Amino acid sequence: MISRMMVRVVTVAFALSLVAVACHEAEARAGGGRSFGSRGTRTYRPPTRTVDPAPASRPQPAPAVPQTFPQQRQGGSFLRSMAGGIVGGLLGGMLFRSLGFAGPGAGGVGLFDILLIGGILYLVYRFVASRRREAAATAGRAPDWSREEPVTPQQYRYGQPAESVPAAGADSGLAHVRQMDGSFSEEQFRQLAQDVFFRVQGAWTRRDLSSAREVLAPEMERALQGDVAELKARGQVNRLENIAVRQVELVEAWQEEGSDFITVRFLANLLDYTTDEEGRVLSGSDREPVKFEEFWTFTRPVGPNPWKLSAIQQA
Numbered sequence: 001m002i003s004r005m006m007v008r009v010v011t012v013a014f015a016l017s018l019v020a021v022a023c024h025e026a027e028a029r030a031g032g033g034r035s036f037g038s039r040g041t042r043t044y045r046p047p048t049r050t051v052d053p054a055p056a057s058r059p060q061p062a063p064a065v066p067q068t069f070p071q072q073r074q075g076g077s078f079l080r081s082m083a084g085g086i087v088g089g090l091l092g093g094m095l096f097r098s099l100g101f102a103g104p105g106a107g108g109v110g111l112f113d114i115l116l117i118g119g120i121l122y123l124v125y126r127f128v129a130s131r132r133r134e135a136a137a138t139a140g141r142a143p144d145w146s147r148e149e150p151v152t153p154q155q156y157r158y159g160q161p162a163e164s165v166p167a168a169g170a171d172s173g174l175a176h177v178r179q180m181d182g183s184f185s186e187e188q189f190r191q192l193a194q195d196v197f198f199r200v201q202g203a204w205t206r207r208d209l210s211s212a213r214e215v216l217a218p219e220m221e222r223a224l225q226g227d228v229a230e231l232k233a234r235g236q237v238n239r240l241e242n243i244a245v246r247q248v249e250l251v252e253a254w255q256e257e258g259s260d261f262i263t264v265r266f267l268a269n270l271l272d273y274t275t276d277e278e279g280r281v282l283s284g285s286d287r288e289p290v291k292f293e294e295f296w297t298f299t300r301p302v303g304p305n306p307w308k309l310s311a312i313q314q315a
Contacts, residue, residue, distance in 0.1 A: 029240060029272060029292065030204035030312070032227055037220050037311025039263070039297045040256050047263045047295040047313060048170075048251045170262070173253025177260050181304045189307075190248045193264040193296065196309055198243065200224075201270075205240045207231055217299065217310040236282065241271040242289065251295070255302060262307075263297045 039045070178184050196215045203212040207228045213221060231238060247267035254261050269291040273284030284290075293315035298307040 029238075029270075029294075030200050031224060033292075033314065035311075035313040036223050037217070037297065037309075037313075039311045039313075040254075040259065040261055040299070042252070042254070042261070043311070047265065047297075170250050170253040173255070173262075174250070176255050177253055177262070180255075180260075180302045183304055186250060189262065190250065190264070192307060193298065194245060194248055196298075196307075197245065197266060197268075197296065200309065201240045201243060204228070204238065207237065214306075215308055217308040220309050220311070235277050236274050237277070238274050239271070239286070241286075243270040244268060244289075252297075258302050259299050260302055261297060261299050261310075263295050266294050266296060268292060268294075 174184075174186065196212075199212045199215060203209045204224070204227075209216070209221065209224055209228060216224065245266060245268045247265070249265040250262060251265045252261070252263035269289045271284075271286055271288075272290045273286045274282045276282055295311075295313040295315070296309060297311040297313070299310040300307045
């Protein structure tokens with residue numbers, strides 16, 4: 001009986017570990033690696049991508065009513081709930097049978113158990129793969145990191161300029177911004193956006209937003225503060241180290257209801273891992289860097305006013 005129970009527990013633990021890997025994908029970087037915040041009437045419209053653009057014939061989604069993103073991790077909470085229900089059901093069923101309540105002949109690991117677990121893992125795989133395909137279809141073709149030319153650390157180390165890409169898709173919007181603010185400079189804005197990027201990531205790692213509060217829109221501050229409180233309650237620290245920004249690109253610029261909006265596309269890599277209060281690694285890797293692409297939207301009242309981060313979207 002002991003050997004049978006051990007086989008069952010090991011099998012279920014293996015299934016749970018695979019599901020946990022999929023869930024962790026949505027828990028990284030400032031804001032938990034999710035999309036949230038407000039982009040005015042473009043809140044639910046995918047940001048424009050000038051790199052690897054989708055075919056021009058693809059219809060563009062209509063503008064949505066301005067509102068903020070739901071404050072939840074995309075995909076992560078659903079997978080965790082599904083994983084909890086699946087594993088709870090399996091463990092409960094196996095324990096029930098092992099105690100003799102399932103009738104004679106039901107105590108061993110049967111073919112049905114194996115097929116059930118295999119089917120569950122397959123469905124989880126299909127779900128994650130489907131979400132990735134949908135995200136790629138929405139944001140355009142994902143960048144092929146393997147084809148990038150090697151970049152020396154001196155070219156993108158913090159404090160030095162990252163590669164700048166012309167804002168081909170934002171020219172008309174930037175022209176309107178300049179009309180109301182003659183001092184506006186694209187290059188200075190790129191530097192500002194990159195400074196905010198590093199400031200927010202540093203505040204996130206320290207679990208203290210005081211150093212970044214002045215560059216955050218109110219809804220962003222509330223969302224990030226809630227995430228920081230959750231990390232503290234769990235006794236965890238999401239550590240972001242060796243941040244390397246490869247590319248900073250102004251992809252959208254527009255005005256609405258007396259406000260300027262500019263969306264910046266970041267290509268970057270960093271060490272992203274979570275530890276407990278004593279520094280023991282709980283998830284992620286403190287040796288293998290993670291590459292990612294995000295869109296950060298900044299807003300301000302029209303004119304020469306301070307910019308604030310109002311949204312973060314995943315590619």
